[in-house]
Amino acid sequence: MGHIFYIFSLITICVSVSYAGEMTFELPDNEKQCFFEEIDKGVESTLEYQVITGGHYDVDMELTDPNGKSLYKDVKKQYDSFTWTAESKGVHKFCFSNEFSTFTHKVVYFDLEVGDDDPLSVAKKGTGDAQATAMTMLESSAVNTHDQLETILDLQTHHKLREAQGRVHAENLNERVLFWSLGQTVVILIIGIGQVLVLRSFFTDKRRGP
Numbered sequence: 001m002g003h004i005f006y007i008f009s010l011i012t013i014c015v016s017v018s019y020a021g022e023m024t025f026e027l028p029d030n031e032k033q034c035f036f037e038e039i040d041k042g043v044e045s046t047l048e049y050q051v052i053t054g055g056h057y058d059v060d061m062e063l064t065d066p067n068g069k070s071l072y073k074d075v076k077k078q079y080d081s082f083t084w085t086a087e088s089k090g091v092h093k094f095c096f097s098n099e100f101s102t103f104t105h106k107v108v109y110f111d112l113e114v115g116d117d118d119p120l121s122v123a124k125k126g127t128g129d130a131q132a133t134a135m136t137m138l139e140s141s142a143v144n145t146h147d148q149l150e151t152i153l154d155l156q157t158h159h160k161l162r163e164a165q166g167r168v169h170a171e172n173l174n175e176r177v178l179f180w181s182l183g184q185t186v187v188i189l190i191i192g193i194g195q196v197l198v199l200r201s202f203f204t205d206k207r208r209g210p
Contacts (some may be wrong), residue, residue, distance in 0.1 A: 021110040022157070024052070027059065027098045029105060034095040037112060043088040045114045047072075048177040049096070050161055053056035053168045054106035066090025076100070109161055 010096070027033055039045055051057040058076040065071055065087065072082045072094075098106050 007051050013046055020108070024109045025105040027054075027096055027108050029097055029101045029103050031101055032095055035110075035112075036091050036093050037114065039086045039089070039114055041086055043115055044083065044085045045092075045112065046081065046083045047094060047110065049108060050079040051077075051108040052107040052109055052161055052164050054098075055101055055104035057106075057165075059108055060100065061094065062097075063092065063094040065092055071207040087187055105162075111157070142172065145162050 012118060021037070023035075025033065037045075047063060049057050049061060050057075056076075057078045060075045060076075061072070061080070062070060062074075063072040063082065063084075067088065067090075070083050071092075074080060094110075094112075096108050096110075098104075
C-alpha cells in the first residue's frame with residue numbers, strides 16, 4: 001500500500017512541477033491578439049509558436065515582461081521558439097500581430113511551458129538521507145515514463161501541425177487544378193465551336209448575283 005501511494009505521489013509531482021498551455025487560434029487580417037501568463041521570479045519558461053495556415057505562413061510576435069520590457073520580438077516569422085528566465089514576478093504578455101496583412105487570415109499555434117521539469121529532485125525534498133542517497137528502480141521507471149510521455153505528446157503535436165499544413169496546401173492545390181481544368185474546358189469548347197463555324201463556311205453555298 002505504501003509503494004502504491006508513493007507511485008501516485010511521484011506521478012502527481014511529475015504533473016504539477018511544470019505546467020503548459022497550448023492553443024490554436026485564428027488571427028484575422030489587420031488584427032492583433034495578446035495572451036497573458038503570470039510567472040514567478042526565477043522560473044524558466046519556453047514559448048514556441050508556428051503559423052499553420054494563411055498567406056506566406058508568417059506573423060509578428062512580441063513578448064514583454066511585467067515591467068513592459070521587450071524580451072523577444074520578431075516580424076514575419078513562420079516558426080520560432082524562445083526560452084527565458086523571469087527577472088521579476090508578474091504577468092507576462094505575448095502578442096501575435098497580423099496587422100501587415102490586408103486580406104489574409106492566419107491560423108497560429110503556440111505552446112507555453114512554465115517551470116522546470118525535474119520531478120525527481122522535488123520528490124526527494126523533505127525525505128530522509130537514506131531515500132535521497134540513490135535513485136530507486138521505482139523512481140527511475142516513473143521518471144522515464146514521464147519523459148517518454150512528454151516526448152510522445154510533443155511528437156504528436158508537431159505531426160498534427162505538419163498534417164494540417166499539408167492538408168491545407170493540398171486543398172489549395174486541388175482548387176487551383178479544378179479552376180485550371182474548367183478554364184481548359186472552356187477554351188476547348190470555344191475552339192471546337194470556332195472550328196465548326198469555319199468548316200461550315202467552307203461548304204455554304206454562296207449565291208452570286210446576276
